[in-house]
Every structure is written in C-alpha cells, then in structure tokens.
Amino acid sequence: MRVSLNWLKEFVDIDQTPAEVAELLTMAGLEVEGLEHKAQNLNDIRVARILDIKPHPRADRLSICHLDAGKKEVSVVCGATNISKEHIVPLALPGTSLPDGTLIKEGRIRGEISHGMLLAEDEMGLTDDHTGIMILSNELRPGQSLSDAMDLEDWILDVALTPNRIDCASVVGIAREIGAFTNKKIRMPEIHIEEGNTPIEDLASVTVLDSHGCPRYAAGLVDQAKIGYSPFWMRYRLHVSGIRAINNVVDITNYVLMELGQPLHAFDYHRLADGRIVVKRAENGQTFTTLDGQTRDLDDQTLMICDGQREVAIAGIMGGLNSEITLNSVTVLVESAYFDPIMISRSSKRLSLSTEASYRFERGIDIQGADFALKRSLMLIAQLAGGNIAKGIIDCYPEPWSPARIRLRADRANEILGTTIDIKQMADHLSSLNMAVRAVDQNRIEVCPPPFRVDITREADLIEEVARLIGYNNIPVTLPAIRPTEEDYTEFVLRDRIKAMMVGMGFSEIITYCFISPRSADILGAGEKSHLRSFVRLLNPLSQDQSVMRTSLIPGLLSTVRLNSLRDQDDIRVFEWGKVYIKGDGELPQERQVLAALITGLGSRQEWYQEPREADFFDIKGVAENILEELGIDKTEYNRNRPKEGFDPNEYARIFYSGSEIGAIGKVSKDVLKGYGVEKNAHILELYIEPLLSSVVWVKKFTPLAKYPSVRRDISIIVNSSIESAMILSIVKEMGNDLVESVDIFDAYQGKQIAHQEKALAVRISYRSDKRTLTDDEVNNIHEGIIEEIHRQTRGRLREGRKNGHPG
Numbered sequence: 001m002r003v004s005l006n007w008l009k010e011f012v013d014i015d016q017t018p019a020e021v022a023e024l025l026t027m028a029g030l031e032v033e034g035l036e037h038k039a040q041n042l043n044d045i046r047v048a049r050i051l052d053i054k055p056h057p058r059a060d061r062l063s064i065c066h067l068d069a070g071k072k073e074v075s076v077v078c079g080a081t082n083i084s085k086e087h088i089v090p091l092a093l094p095g096t097s098l099p100d101g102t103l104i105k106e107g108r109i110r111g112e113i114s115h116g117m118l119l120a121e122d123e124m125g126l127t128d129d130h131t132g133i134m135i136l137s138n139e140l141r142p143g144q145s146l147s148d149a150m151d152l153e154d155w156i157l158d159v160a161l162t163p164n165r166i167d168c169a170s171v172v173g174i175a176r177e178i179g180a181f182t183n184k185k186i187r188m189p190e191i192h193i194e195e196g197n198t199p200i201e202d203l204a205s206v207t208v209l210d211s212h213g214c215p216r217y218a219a220g221l222v223d224q225a226k227i228g229y230s231p232f233w234m235r236y237r238l239h240v241s242g243i244r245a246i247n248n249v250v251d252i253t254n255y256v257l258m259e260l261g262q263p264l265h266a267f268d269y270h271r272l273a274d275g276r277i278v279v280k281r282a283e284n285g286q287t288f289t290t291l292d293g294q295t296r297d298l299d300d301q302t303l304m305i306c307d308g309q310r311e312v313a314i315a316g317i318m319g320g321l322n323s324e325i326t327l328n329s330v331t332v333l334v335e336s337a338y339f340d341p342i343m344i345s346r347s348s349k350r351l352s353l354s355t356e357a358s359y360r361f362e363r364g365i366d367i368q369g370a371d372f373a374l375k376r377s378l379m380l381i382a383q384l385a386g387g388n389i390a391k392g393i394i395d396c397y398p399e400p401w402s403p404a405r406i407r408l409r410a411d412r413a414n415e416i417l418g419t420t421i422d423i424k425q426m427a428d429h430l431s432s433l434n435m436a437v438r439a440v441d442q443n444r445i446e447v448c449p450p451p452f453r454v455d456i457t458r459e460a461d462l463i464e465e466v467a468r469l470i471g472y473n474n475i476p477v478t479l480p481a482i483r484p485t486e487e488d489y490t491e492f493v494l495r496d497r498i499k500a501m502m503v504g505m506g507f508s509e510i511i512t513y514c515f516i517s518p519r520s521a522d523i524l525g526a527g528e529k530s531h532l533r534s535f536v537r538l539l540n541p542l543s544q545d546q547s548v549m550r551t552s553l554i555p556g557l558l559s560t561v562r563l564n565s566l567r568d569q570d571d572i573r574v575f576e577w578g579k580v581y582i583k584g585d586g587e588l589p590q591e592r593q594v595l596a597a598l599i600t601g602l603g604s605r606q607e608w609y610q611e612p613r614e615a616d617f618f619d620i621k622g623v624a625e626n627i628l629e630e631l632g633i634d635k636t637e638y639n640r641n642r643p644k645e646g647f648d649p650n651e652y653a654r655i656f657y658s659g660s661e662i663g664a665i666g667k668v669s670k671d672v673l674k675g676y677g678v679e680k681n682a683h684i685l686e687l688y689i690e691p692l693l694s695s696v697v698w699v700k701k702f703t704p705l706a707k708y709p710s711v712r713r714d715i716s717i718i719v720n721s722s723i724e725s726a727m728i729l730s731i732v733k734e735m736g737n738d739l740v741e742s743v744d745i746f747d748a749y750q751g752k753q754i755a756h757q758e759k760a761l762a763v764r765i766s767y768r769s770d771k772r773t774l775t776d777d778e779v780n781n782i783h784e785g786i787i788e789e790i791h792r793q794t795r796g797r798l799r800e801g802r803k804n805g806h807p808g
Contacts, residue, residue, distance in 0.1 A: 005155040011175035018155040034158035045146040048091035070143015077114035082132030099125035127239040164455040166363035170261030180432040200390040209280040213303040216338040218395040225387035262373030263357035269331035274308030316344040316361040336374035338367040366452035403448035429469040512556030515546035520555040523675035524646040534583040549581035553596035558676035571601030593689035600682040620683035632697025663687040710768040719796035741768040
C-alpha cells in the first residue's frame, strides 16, 4: 500500500524523519519496501498570472500567453485550451529541469519566441492528468516558487501488508500504528453534515435477504449533486495511492476507502428501479456486466446488489454499468456495507476479479466503521459536488458487533517471549492500540480488541502485540533448552540427511511448481483408475498447463531436463523432495512426501583412466542402494511384479521392504521422453517417504571388528537369463544363515560360449562366525548345500572348470 506522509500527518503528529518513520513501521511488522520523494525538484517552477492571451498568427491551435512571472513579464506559446485571462498557472522558465529530466529552453515556435513552458500536472509528476494546464488558486502570488506556495513536497511510503493486518490498509490504520509506537493520540476526521428535511426512508429502501452474506448495509443519499472534476489535493492523494481519478463523487468513495479502509460504492439513484436496494444471491447461469465492460457468469454463491428489477453490482467487488455515476447524474445513493469475507473471497477468485474493495472485504474490515465512513463521504460530496443530504441514513444491522474477551497471562507471555514485563506495562501497551483492558488479578488481564482488529482472536495474538510494542530488537536472544531423544527424529531430519546424501552423489536439488497439466497422466501412460489421474483441480488456475495439483514429481524432473537440454546441458543429475496430491474421498486430498531423482547423459566422464559411459539402470539402482544402506534399510527386494507407469517395461523395478512398496527405479519410456521433448535416455528413482520413516535406523551403532578369520568361496553358475540375480543372492543368504557375512555378484557374462537364452553369474561368498574359526568341512557343507539349492530353484549348472565351489 502506498501512503502519503503529509496525509498521515493530518491524523497523528509525526516528529520523525521519513526514514525514521519507515524504520519504525518496519520494526512494527509493517515492512516499508520503498520510500519515494515527491515534488522535491519543483523549486524552479514559478507561479504566474495570465495577463493576456492572443491567437498565434501562424498556427490555429496555438496561442501566445503574456504572463506576469513576478519580477518580469514573459510570453509563452501554448496549445492548451483550458486557460483564460487572469488564471494562475505554473511556469517553467528557461533553464528549469522537470522531474522527467526535460530541460526547458527558450525557443521559437512557428516564428514566435516562447520564454518557457506552462505545465500540466503530469509534467510535474503530481498526477497523471494531461487534459490541460494546471490551474492554481487565485490567492497565490506571481513569482513564488510552486513548492513554497503549495507545500507540495511529500514522501510516499510503500508499505507491504501481511494478510492479517487489513486494519492497516488505510491512512488512519497506519497512523494508529505510528501513534501507538510514539505515544501520540490519533485525530479522526470531523463530521459536520447539514441534512435536508426529507427523510431518506421516503426516498429509498434497503432489504437484505442474505444476512449471513451481508451482516450490515448502510446507505445515504445526496440530491442535486453536480458531477465534475475533483480538486487537485484529492486527485494528488489518489494518484500517489495508485488510484485513477474519475469524477468527484467516485473519487470521494475511493478517497474514503484509502483514508478509513471502508469500501464504498456510489449508485445513480435515478437508475435504481423503485429507488430500492435488495441484497441477495444470484442464480446459477445469470450474467452481469461490470464497470470494466466485462460480462461475468454468476452462480448461486455470488452475492449481488439489486434494485427493484435487476442486479446493479457484485457485492463487495465491483459495480455495474447499468447504475454507474455519469456526468448526467444528479442524485447519488452511497453504499457502505460489511460483507462476509469468505463469500467475497470465493466470488473474487471464481470471477478472476480482484479490486481494492474485494481485497479489504475478503480479509475482514471494521464492521463498526460503516456508518462513520458513510457520513464522511456524504460530507465530502456536499462540499465538493454540492447538493442536499437526505435526513438520516438507512442502516440494516440486525446483529450488532460485540467484542471478544480474551484473557492474557503475564507469566505465559514472559515465558514465550523470554522477557520480564509486568502486567501493568502489558496493559498500557495494549491500551495504546485502542484495546479495552481490565485487570483480573495480579497475573491476568481481560482484553477486548477493537472491531478493526479482526486478527486478534486468542491469547497468542495479544502476546504478539506486546512483542511488537516493546520492540522485537528489545527481546533478549535465548536458545530453548532441548534434550534430543529418539522421539525428535522426524521427517525433517530424514529430509536433511537424504538431501546431504544426494548432493554428495553429485545431484542438484530442484524445486518445481506443484501445479501441472492434466495431460501429464496421458503422457505417463496412466490407466483410467491410476492414482496419477486422481487430480485435485484448481478453481482459478493460472493456465491450463497449471490447472491441477501434481500426482507425480516425474513431470517436473523431465521438464527441467528439457529446459536444460535446450541450453546444451545434457549431463544432468537432479532431485526433488516434495509432495504429491492425490484426490481422495474426503474434502482434503492425500499429501504424500516423495523423493524423486533423475540421471541423464553420462554416467562417467572420459578420463585418462577410463572411457566415457552413458548412464544406465545400474547407476540409478546404485543411488537407491546408497540411500537405503545409509538409512539402515538393507533387506530390500527389487521386483517387477506389475508394470510401472512412465517406465520402460524392460528396465524397471519396484522396491519393497518388509512387504511394503517403498519406491521404484527404472528407465523412462521412449513415449514419455517424447511427450516431454527429451531426446536422451533418462533414469529415475522414486522413494516414498512415509513407509520409510518407521524403518530408518536413526542411530548408528558401532560393530566390533571380527575376531575370527573369514573363508571365501566363489561360484560360477549358468542360469536362464530370465532369472534375476536377486534370487541367487536371496538363496545364499537364506541357506547360509548367520554364517554368510556377505555375498556379491562380481561378474556377469552373456556370449558365444553359452546359449543365447542363458547368462553366467560369478558369485563371491564370505563366510565368518563371530564365535569361532570355521573349519573347511563346515564351510564346504554349507557351500555345497547352497549350490544344490540354487540348482533346485533355478535349474542352473556350474560352469566347467569351476567345480566344488573353487575357482577353476
């Protein structure tokens, strides 16, 4: 929010410099992102009086203005049509530099010398108005500096508001914060209204058919108003606040919005059928044309403002073309209401229509301030547009607001903040924020937040306010006493361990959007009942390609690969730790934490000691094994009991531990690669974190060095190529019981010396007992039993030259 420092000074005395005010607000939790100096370079612009205006002899659209510039009289060629004799105008003499850097020089225009330039408001950086020369007050003296004459110099604070501090989305709201931190009182605008004799009830009526959506609706009426141009001071303040000036009545509603934080809307009374206002919900299938000229599709959750026959505004969001204020409007009905935040938020998002009004309504405004803002606007309309104010206002407020009562414990606040503040000091701090405070006992106070502080609902909120007021920088820095136990090991600890491992293996972490295209399921080859199609759809997506929540991390990985490959980065190792979202039967989706990693390009680079090698299935399998081994999960199984979406049917495996599936590895299928525009082969790992958590060995324990020697035996066996090596290893471990210390496959062969449907595996087994030295007979008996069991289960045979388990 952009706010003028001069405007703030109307409501609170400010002794600090602009930079100090910015620092104060930032430390109060309202971060000031920018500080802009306005009108500081207008000292060279002079006030001048037009003495005479003559047509230019050689240009129909130009005129020659003779001006009194104070110490001298000058002539200026001008093309504006809004000036007249005796007007007071701003004059830039030769040598003057304008805010945009333009240097004014004396020049000849169509043969006539121009000794300077008359200026419009936008040329001085004051507003965006370029409709004509700026007309100044007749009370100004020719020759004065414009900055001194009008006190234009100002500072604009660009304040970043957090969603809960909607009370600060106004000049008065920020002034309240400054007053609380500087112990200064706030001055609210004074209301002086001269009402007519005709009661408003004789002219208009308000009926609220949905009191849940509209708990309060107030309306006032001004007759015989003259619609026109707003004065400069109002247009300037609206401009620096980022709002475009339209006409005096509409500008007043926006002015009060920025001043008090209460959205208002002005209707042309004579365009309201029967002079009625009816607040009700729309019907499904209805359409409505808003002030921006767009036709909107409505549903039965959209709250509408109607007259006696039709809709005239979308409540809390935007008015309609059919009731807008025009130059022909004479009677104005002003709306000041409170609408349900949730209803406005949903309608705003569904309609893709966000306004200054909806921004405030959907966060919750001050319901008690509706009548004050209404009267403020009526007073300004009478002052700036003339007219007669109808007697009284209509105020539909069936259930008046009652303050919440919150107990604050001093000992609890000090325990959380690490401070030693007494209860009286806490009460004084909260009172400075317009909160009603009552002492309960020596440790407790009862606090009633004001209606504009909709964010204060519990004790923790009050403690935060105390922390803000004493100053975050005055709270001592302390570390909580924590004794680590096994219960402290959580998903976050696992995340950090796995991320460190991935980086150590040469991977780079990526973070991709949670929003993906629904086409991702088609590209991955998901079946109709696959969880990959259980999308959570966004109500207001940025685009079709980001219209659903992701059900897999694979699309993000492949999109990243494609993006990098377009920049000639082909050797990629990336991983992502993130959530996938599966739509379930309940209202909320299932959120599953997943680790996904991808390798593409070279598995090993060319070095003097090795040739380059493309990454393959065993590279990604090695990554999975390294992670699981580091986590103490060593009895895993890799099998292909059913296809895996997105993976090559010949190069994939699901990972199981204790009967539960904990992940998958494999080569990405060609169709999927083509769908994402990836040319090189890619291999992917997925690990499902939830089933891993209960199996992780958090604390590593020391294992003493072996006291007794090991005995090694090798087996070279020929089996059918369909037999997985994991089956061989499982047989060895099962038959060897505790005496098999390790078993590894150290060689594999397929070639001319054996049948094409066979493969030869060389297995090395290490036997060891932790109680005694094993004898050859013991080892041989176990070893022969292993060979026989492998033969029985696989129908394999020993290779010639390698009998009895000894190398041949």
